[in-house]
Amino acid sequence: MSLQNKLDVLCHMAHTLNEKNITWNLGSSGMLFLRGIVKDFNDLDIMVANEDINQAIHIFDAMGKRCSSQSTDRYKTRYFYEYTIRDVDVDLMAELTIMAKDESHMFSIHRGETFDWTMLGHEKIYLSSTKEWLNFYRQMNRKDKVAILESTSKNHPIELVLKKPTYDDIFNIQAYRQAFIDIGESLHGGCGIMEFKDIKDWIDYLELFKEKRTVPPGRAISSEYLCIRKTDHKMVGIVNIRHELNEELLLHGGHIGYSIHPEERQKGYAHEQLRLALIECQRLGINPILITCNRDNEASRKTILHAHGVLENTFVEEDGNVVERYWVTINTKRGENI
Numbered sequence: 001m002s003l004q005n006k007l008d009v010l011c012h013m014a015h016t017l018n019e020k021n022i023t024w025n026l027g028s029s030g031m032l033f034l035r036g037i038v039k040d041f042n043d044l045d046i047m048v049a050n051e052d053i054n055q056a057i058h059i060f061d062a063m064g065k066r067c068s069s070q071s072t073d074r075y076k077t078r079y080f081y082e083y084t085i086r087d088v089d090v091d092l093m094a095e096l097t098i099m100a101k102d103e104s105h106m107f108s109i110h111r112g113e114t115f116d117w118t119m120l121g122h123e124k125i126y127l128s129s130t131k132e133w134l135n136f137y138r139q140m141n142r143k144d145k146v147a148i149l150e151s152t153s154k155n156h157p158i159e160l161v162l163k164k165p166t167y168d169d170i171f172n173i174q175a176y177r178q179a180f181i182d183i184g185e186s187l188h189g190g191c192g193i194m195e196f197k198d199i200k201d202w203i204d205y206l207e208l209f210k211e212k213r214t215v216p217p218g219r220a221i222s223s224e225y226l227c228i229r230k231t232d233h234k235m236v237g238i239v240n241i242r243h244e245l246n247e248e249l250l251l252h253g254g255h256i257g258y259s260i261h262p263e264e265r266q267k268g269y270a271h272e273q274l275r276l277a278l279i280e281c282q283r284l285g286i287n288p289i290l291i292t293c294n295r296d297n298e299a300s301r302k303t304i305l306h307a308h309g310v311l312e313n314t315f316v317e318e319d320g321n322v323v324e325r326y327w328v329t330i331n332t333k334r335g336e337n338i
Helices: 003-019 028-034 050-063 130-140 143-150 167-183 199-210 247-251 269-284 298-306
Strands: 024-027 044-048 065-067 079-085 088-094 096-100 103-107 116-120 123-127 160-163 222-229 235-242 256-260 289-294 310-316 322-328
Touching: 003 044, 003 050, 003 079, 003 088, 003 116, 003 123, 003 269, 024 028, 024 130, 028 044, 028 123, 028 130, 044 050, 050 079, 050 088, 096 130, 103 130, 116 160, 116 269, 130 143, 160 235, 160 269, 167 199, 167 222, 167 235, 199 222, 222 269, 235 269, 256 269, 269 289, 269 298, 289 298, 298 322
Parallel strands: 024 123, 044 088
Antiparallel strands: 024 044, 065 079, 079 088, 096 103, 116 123, 160 222, 222 235, 235 256, 289 322, 310 322
């Protein structure tokens, strides 16, 4: 199953679970993938609140096919159901119980609990913690998985999220745009935002880029994202993902255009924003991904190289500016069964 398909199914499930106010989170390798710890995952492990399990079963029964579950002496989870949804394996559980050294270790969540979260497309994805799964893997005696988590230097909290612009973001977007005007710097990744004094008009303009028949001449279908810092809801960056490349974008521009707020640079935000953008590219089925930067933009080059971009060549524009063209290839090998 493709990574794109797995991410699509995750978004589909998240939309319905959130719409029905189910308390849930994503665990295991799916959670580790969204935190940037592993490069892929095999299936989706969804834990729901004990109080919501019956409603969740009803939701999942409507989404896909329930499979027969094999019982083992190691796991005594009270509610455990295996599904196949659009060819993706999904485990639904509540009151996870692991047997270790003749003792039972129960882990459960309850309605109203809060969790770390990220965004994928339009959907909010709730995440279990790496600390919890380190504990789970220790109880399971999964030494290789324990080693992966123990080797990480932090708990990988999600500090930034990408979200689609809405009218609720107008003040944030205005402030971001003005920051570039104040220093006389070009704003990359804004899909022409500098041409719009009224941000509402710009948000309406973005609708044209959803379908090929409405895309302005010389442009490509694209998705626009604001990069928001969760602690204070400040817009710290912007990203434009082009779903396809025309002749001009193939030379310079590439699949991803982005920038970081002038006051928020040198904080690692460019690396994290690009990581999140590459996840969106995987959801959209874009691979490999072309990213370009000017030769004199050392910060952007470092960001691309950090994402394992490989320089293909350079392109000299009419004014003599040299553009470097990098390709990022997403690992398409089957993920570890973590």
